[in-house]
Amino acid sequence: MSAGQRLPGTPEPMHHWQGARGVQLAGDSWGDPGHPLVVLQHGGGQTRHAWKGTGQVLGDAGYYAVAFDARGHGDSGWAPDGAYSQDAMVEDLQCVVDALGNRPCVLVGASMGGGTSLVAAGERAVPATALVLVDIAPRVEPEGVRNIQAFMRRNPDGFATLDEVADAIASYQPHRPRPSNLQGLAKNVRLAANGRYYWHWDPRFLQGARDLSQRQTRLEDCARALEIPTLLVKGAKSDVLTDEGVREFQALVPHSEYVNIVSAGHMVAGDRNDAFGKAVVEFLMRVVPSTELPQASIQREALIRRLNATDLNDIP
Numbered sequence: 001m002s003a004g005q006r007l008p009g010t011p012e013p014m015h016h017w018q019g020a021r022g023v024q025l026a027g028d029s030w031g032d033p034g035h036p037l038v039v040l041q042h043g044g045g046q047t048r049h050a051w052k053g054t055g056q057v058l059g060d061a062g063y064y065a066v067a068f069d070a071r072g073h074g075d076s077g078w079a080p081d082g083a084y085s086q087d088a089m090v091e092d093l094q095c096v097v098d099a100l101g102n103r104p105c106v107l108v109g110a111s112m113g114g115g116t117s118l119v120a121a122g123e124r125a126v127p128a129t130a131l132v133l134v135d136i137a138p139r140v141e142p143e144g145v146r147n148i149q150a151f152m153r154r155n156p157d158g159f160a161t162l163d164e165v166a167d168a169i170a171s172y173q174p175h176r177p178r179p180s181n182l183q184g185l186a187k188n189v190r191l192a193a194n195g196r197y198y199w200h201w202d203p204r205f206l207q208g209a210r211d212l213s214q215r216q217t218r219l220e221d222c223a224r225a226l227e228i229p230t231l232l233v234k235g236a237k238s239d240v241l242t243d244e245g246v247r248e249f250q251a252l253v254p255h256s257e258y259v260n261i262v263s264a265g266h267m268v269a270g271d272r273n274d275a276f277g278k279a280v281v282e283f284l285m286r287v288v289p290s291t292e293l294p295q296a297s298i299q300r301e302a303l304i305r306r307l308n309a310t311d312l313n314d315i316p
Contacts, residue, residue: 003190003198006075010187011049012258013075017068017099020091026075027068027096031059036129036290037105039097041113043154043203043267047074048282050110050189057277060194061291063106068096070113072202074187082204086215089116090125097126106288108280110134110269111148111240115219117202122222128287132280135241135266137249138219142212144240144266152206158196165189165197172291175237175265176232223252230289233279235264236272237284257283 013026028048038058040051051067058065069076071092072084079088093116097105104127113135122130151172159165162182169185170178171220189197230253234241249255259279264271 003200004192005190007186007189007191009183013048013069015066017096019071019076019095021079021081021090023071023092024077025068025071025078025092025096027066028055029059029064029066029298030055031062031064033064035062035064036067036284037100037103038284039093039105039107039117040062040065041068041093041107041109041116042067042073043111043113044070044148044205045073045199046110046267047187049074049269050269051108052275054108054277054280057177057281058284061281061285063302066096066100066233068092070116072205074200078202079204082202082207084202084205086115086218087117090120093120094119094125102127104129105195106130106132106284108132108134109136111136111266115215119220120226122225123221124225126259128228130231131226132231132233132278132283133249134233135235135238136269137241137245138216138223138246138252140212140216140240140246141242141245144238145212147239148266148275151207152199152201155199156203158192158194158198159189160196162186162189162197173265173267176271200282220252223249224255226256229283230260231280231283232256233259233261233268233276235266235268236260236262237265238268240266243272 004190005195014028017025019025042048042050048067048069055065055067070089072078107117107121107128114133117131118133121131155168164221165185166182188200190200192198232249234246261268261272261275269276
């Protein structure tokens, strides 16, 4: 089951893995499979394409970066039973890591993917060696979460044109320039039999009440249990993670590091791909160094130029 047909020009997945409960997962990778593994997990309503620039930079820096579409998103399958819980996401992550040899891995997660990563690391579901959380912590602001959900619930009847899709994204992200090339939006929607464009995600993903207080308790327990190197990256303009949420996380994880990305909102990698990629690579080269590519040989400016050239049309 899916939203409809993929549009021409939508990048084909490089990999497919069997996820939990029969859901097929689609993913891409960058770098040498023999290098240290970094698993990238996107936020709700996004796809693996949100990590393209970061994945390329990590691959160039001597890592094997793998990003996959969460169940019900992008080119991954929709859950037949509508199961999109935190546990289901963690089980999918376990399946991907198992398929890659159940080897030690760095977990990088944004928003929803960050929650999955924190649970997987804190509850020892996968052999994590380091953790990068992108604008997510146990305490999040309910209003910011509601804003994301409200955007995802808009336009239930789809769109007549890609121009309408671009208008919807621009209204949610007014700080980003409206894309001039609408072809980049093709990966965010599917074409239904009625000729209208629909978002790539399963609408059932948004069904069911999520108890933020229960979620916070579980994530706080996972944060306290962390013993691996941990980096928290916040978007300075985020309405989801506040300075108070950062301070509470730092109290839970005293050994954690923190980076605040200026001019970025909740979608940090999309807003400031250059600054985000630089922060992640510098962190990983210190805590999980790649022996294949010494730091002195990294052409940092070339990597940053590649990040700046990345297609940033992925939403929300």
